[in-house]
C-alpha cells in the first residue's frame with residue numbers, strides 16, 4: 507500500500523510536517539510505503555480555468571492539462587492508495603503560496619497570544635502527534 511502525504515505549510519519541519527510525519531510513521535508501522543511531499547517545493551499555478559479537463563472528447567478530458575510541477579505528481583496521486591493532506595490554518599482557511607508569511611513569533615501580530623500558543627503547544631502537541639500516528643495506522647489497517 508502506498509500512502510502519500512502533502513505538506514501545505516511553507517515550513518518543512520514544523521507542526522504540519524511533524525504531524526504528517528507521525529501519520530506516515532503510523533501508516534509505515536502497518537506495512538505501507540510512504541512519502542512526504544512539500545507543496546512549497548513545487549512550482550504550480552492551480553486551476554487556470556482552461557476547461558481542457560472538461561472538454562468531452564478532448565485529449566486531456568478528466569486530467570489537468572497544465573504543464574507544471576504537479577503534472578508528474580498527479581499521476582502518482584492516482585496510483586496511490588491513500589492521501590493525507592496537511593495544512594496550517596491561515597486566517598481561517600488552508601494555506602496558499604499567496605498567504606505564506608515568515609515566522610510570526612518574530613513580528614508583531616496582535617491576533618495571536620504567543621504565550622497561550624506556546625503553552626498549548628507544550629500541553630497538546632504530543633497528543634496531536636499520537637493521534638496523527640494512529641490516523642496513519644488506521645488508514646492502512648482499514649485498507
Ligand SMILES: Cc1cc2nc3c(=O)[nH]c(=O)nc-3n(C[C@H](O)[C@H](O)[C@H](O)COP(=O)(O)O)c2cc1C
Pocket residue numbers: 515516517520521522523593594595596597598599605607608610
Ligand atoms: C499568517 C498566519 C495566519 C494564521 N491564521 C490562523 C488562524 O486563522 N487560526 C488558527 O488557529 N491558527 C492560525 N495560524 C497559526 C497556524 O495555523 C499554526 O501555527 C500552524 O500550526 C502552523 O503550521 P506549520 O508549523 O506547519 O507552519 C496562522 C499562522 C499564520 C502564520
